[in-house]
Amino acid sequence: MLSFRIEGGHRLKGDIIPQGAKNEALQIVCAVLLTPEPVTIHNIPDIRDVNKLIELLGDMGVVVEKLSSSSYRFTAKDIDLNYLESDAYRLKGSALRGSIMVLGPLLARFGKSRIPKPGGDKIGRRRLDTHFLGFEKLGAKFNYDPQNGFYNIDASNLQGCYMLLDEASVTGTANILMAAVLSKGTTTIYHAACEPYIQQLCKMLNRMGAKISGIGSNLLTIEGVDYLKGTEHTMLPDMIEIGSFIGMAAMTQSEITIKNAGVEHLGIIPETFRRLGIRLDIKGDDIYIPAQEHYEIDTFIDGSIMTVSDHPWPGFTPDLLSIVLVTAVQAKGTVLIHQKMFESRLFFVDKLIEMGSQIILCDPHRATVIGLNRAIPLRGIRMTSPDIRAGVSLLIAAMSAKGVSIIDNAEQIDRGYQQIDTRLRNLGAVIERIDGSK
Structure with a gap:
């Protein structure tokens, strides 16, 4: 069994090119x-x-x-x-x-x-x-x-x-x-x-x-x-990987430029992350995310709690809801994540709760995230990747956490993310592949 060992707390810096979709x-x-x-x-x-x-x-x-x-x-x-x-x-x-x-x-x-x-x-x-x-x-x-x-x-x-x-x-x-x-x-x-x-x-x-x-x-x-x-x-750049890198930059307080991002094909994705309070600048076909100490979740016009939900294109893709959820963990404010399409995709939040997140799993389709605003750091734990997107969400949490985390069943992440450990190490992450059976 393949596992990732992640030492959290390291800020990333540099350019990264998304894989094909x-x-x-x-x-x-x-x-x-x-x-x-x-x-x-x-x-x-x-x-x-x-x-x-x-x-x-x-x-x-x-x-x-x-x-x-x-x-x-x-x-x-x-x-x-x-x-x-x-x-x-x-x-x-x-x-x-x-x-x-x-x-x-x-x-x-x-x-x-x-x-x-x-x-x-x-x-x-x-x-x-x-x-x-x-x-x-x-x-x-x-x-x-x-x-x-x-x-x-x-x-x-x-x-x-x-x-x-x-x-x-x-x-x-x-x-x-x-x-x-x-x-x-x-x-x-x-x-x-x-x-x-x-x-x-x-x-x-x-x-x-x-x-x-x-x-x-x-x-x-x-x-x-x-x-x-x-x-x-x-083929186009992978919009799911691009969204993952935006969330990763925010959670780890990192300065990242996503090169050749195919911006014209991203639809509502950049604006959704902006509504989480994440600053990002689009420069030509590149996306620059500056290092942010804090980011604050927006509210609706009447002051009510913002909801992020999945919709058919040109609505928000369901593949990025797990990323939005984990990114909101260290934001200031509260957001309701509504995953309409799949009834088991939010079940990985139990691991985020074990790491110290404040999340209420309302039912199989909805979770409320109460942002910590970095008042409390997440703590490293051992966990298992249930699917591709949840696996990367746990990876993002681990990179922002205090201490060492192990993610078992990392083959799931490899199904959707190309040489992710090597590419993140090039940005300054401390991550290695290990034999999780030992």
Whole structure:
């Protein structure tokens, strides 16, 4: 078991460049299955979830060429559909949540696919209904085998249609979109997700020859085409990592510049952290966070306690609520964190309370943070990372705490953050990887 050992209380200083966007990578990498021609992708993050997905594509017959540390060329000319019947595919696919994203491209290009029930974070129920209902409206037929946990899908005659999604799911929208681009006729997706990652996927598919309109809105229209060609694509910086660095700078009283942050794609994220009292200056495409001794949480106009909650884009992303929560721990003031989407994502606050935070977990979806305003330092403890975002939140708490903390199950953090210990050490953090079983 991998663990991080963190000596808290050290201020950071310097520049850091965010990795490529994890959530974009999981759909963009799968889109290479839509064409037999080469597709070159740049700024791919070197993280566990993406690396496992690339490995899975290689096992399926995709020729994978690593051009540099963050650039790959994929050629999906000869796909071995028999691999989908193997035990190896069942084991790898079920361990990786991103494996669900191969469905849309395989259905579009080959008319059939199968997939084991995917894995991923243990943050509560993460249903796949949006994906499957969308495929069914396009004409796919499903058969779930409870004996081996496989979904078998026949999509030999996909037809464009109108659909109203039951939720604005990012992965659901991406998967349906990739199935629709090679379907016959016109598909209209209403209540579609419109995150920058979906916009990136749409633009990439259009360069490949797809006909998608309405990009950036929640109403997408796709005119099916017969063939997609190869292309070249560069992924956005990871907005979740950028938000994590903003919160980390505030909690550790550090002076950090986030370089090449893709500011125009961050939406409401910078303003949300400003409402926590964090000063940040946007200089071109960089974000400068000065060292702050104190920061004060804003209130609503009538003086009531501010609430930060998650919403579909362009609202605040649920992936940053854990970061906002931990950042508020040492602020002046009180904030209510409302995590609407996942019912288990706030359960890590028990560790923050053990470290000395003042947090009331109201129910599985809401927590009230009463800021300490640095009157009391957090204390280092041993804890376990339950998921990617909670893991980084605990890491931020540990870096601001007095004493030494151990974070077990640090593999969860590696799933979403590229070489995080090395990059933070370059800023002055005292963090090392250890064998947590000893």
